[in-house]
Amino acid sequence: MQHPGRAPRRRRIRVALGARSYPIELGFDTLDELGAALVKQLAAPAVTRAVLITTPPVARHYAARVARSLKQAGVFVKRITVPDGERSKSLGEAGRLYDRLLAAGADRDTVVVALGGGVVGDLAGFVASTFLRGLRVVQVPTTLLAMADSSIGGKTGVNLKRGKNLVGAFHQPRLVWMDVATLRTLPARHYRAGLAEVVKHAAIRDAKLFRRLERNCAALLARDPGVLLPVLERSCRIKAEIISDDERESGLRRHLNFGHTLGHAVETLAAYRGVLHGEAVAIGMAFAARRSEQLGLCPAADRERLEALLLQMGLPTALPRHPRRSYLRALKADKKMQRARLHFVALCGIGRAVTVPLSPAKLLPPGENDRERERR
């Protein structure tokens, strides 16, 4: 994985939220520049202390470089590692993190640097949002899923046994730092799962990006930075635009939940084991496209293109085998339920989505699950 010579080394995308605006800095092999950029970006109060929260596998590859970069910029750094995996997104783990922040001497001026995937970003972001009623946080995503999705937009949270992200806060980062060179150490399955969120952005909002994904799928899977960087940049711009328009998810931002309603249920039923978030989203998007077609909202050809692209990327599209009543129970615990209805994000065609209020029973009619079983 080498940087393509011609393109600019760093690209900046702005999330426009008034006083809480922040930049996404996207680049290749830029981890060593983080410290200086962070100190420059975060003033008043000046950054003198940081706590680097990460997981053991990420720490092995990148923590020393990030810590060195911060130290060279004059920032005193303490490292805290949390166990890898979705199960770390728990109240118990948050509780342990609070205690460790205290032990590390964190005060209100301390900056939390979340280095890792979506789990670290969500957990560290939630802890930062609630520790001492709020510390500043910088997101340094090292997985494609976190770059394409979870590091942008300020959604933080932990899971409860009954469902994902049921506890959380909106807490925008002060800076998002994406070094796509870190993706070279990402396992292939995790990389593919991250592509699901890129597909999502294209599917709901950008037919041109979708076509680019179809055409460059092999190069993308090979992690060719010359293809990946502009694709990720476009994907991030879509998300940044939506967030800037609707921070709190009262309208347009709901479209970002495309594939997530059923995806979350799939994860809950798997107890967060055996299925990656991006894989669950792929399953959820394929399901949503089929359901959109059944509801007369989406042409069959567009549904087929979405399914084909997901399959080409090596992502799953069939509903895992669980009783329908289990799915319904999981859907009813979804935090987006309002008055017994979910905001189902339907596809109207590649590049266009619409929100439809639907009861869980109508989202998953009795037939669908049976058909799924036959298909497998």
Add this chain to the structure above:
Amino acid sequence: MQHPGRAPRRRRIRVALGARSYPIELGFDTLDELGAALVKQLAAPAVTRAVLITTPPVARHYAARVARSLKQAGVFVKRITVPDGERSKSLGEAGRLYDRLLAAGADRDTVVVALGGGVVGDLAGFVASTFLRGLRVVQVPTTLLAMADSSIGGKTGVNLKRGKNLVGAFHQPRLVWMDVATLRTLPARHYRAGLAEVVKHAAIRDAKLFRRLERNCAALLARDPGVLLPVLERSCRIKAEIISDDERESGLRRHLNFGHTLGHAVETLAAYRGVLHGEAVAIGMAFAARRSEQLGLCPAADRERLEALLLQMGLPTALPRHPRRSYLRALKADKKMQRARLHFVALCGIGRAVTVPLSPAKLLPPGENDRERERR
């Protein structure tokens, strides 16, 4: 305790925070009017479901009335009780509340009604701020401490073993409903502890209110509504003004921490047992006044007036006997520590406060603690 015939039954104080502004409704025997007022105040989305969070002793006296009032206004109500006492302000209790909110079918449109003292308000407020990334909350304080202080201003949180309110969020209520008739069931010791926060508001900001407290101390202690209502109204207005000016505590709001820095340490060292928050604040204010005098900031006569008023109210003023190093350790865990300094709120005289950055060691010099011991 009877309502004084002449005064208006309800007084409205506005906390001005732009789109997040809200009213404090202060009155006598107004609990039955809460439901209609709540539905009127909270629109978009209209309130159809509420979860009433309270403690067993408060529930015994008032939960049925509040629930009835809500039901009559067309709101479906579920009740949840949490154990009484500061130790309920924990992550564990918050975790149990999340599960019970799920079991109660709470969704994003559900309103949390916190009925009780500061513990219920802080805990329910924190849970509301983080459940599904934020539910609306209405504070219905039934203790003088919660009325005078904790129900106003949006500070919510739970304690960690190492200190008070170390985890939390700013989450403004949509309405604060104070029925001072509920104070008749408050134990005398708790009532007196609540007066400490009223004294605080007078001491930092309003010499006229302070004089009124001195003159009417007996009537206040007798809970005469004709004296209590206007005193509480003035106290709430002071807090509302300060919050409106500085929601996030970057300047003026710090003055509200008068007596709280050492007060929190007193509570931490007592493991939240045996000392009420208002009592700890009284001890902290008396200490702060003495320290202010030593620092040449406060005339002896003003320090004496403060100590005399606290004693007249039956509140403690002497530091509990703990080793100085224990106090210093507790002070160092204070969430307001920034760069090894605390924002010590000093008294400049009755009605005037100032913030002084001070290290814990300078806040509590070796001599002070020894003198305290001799005094006892």
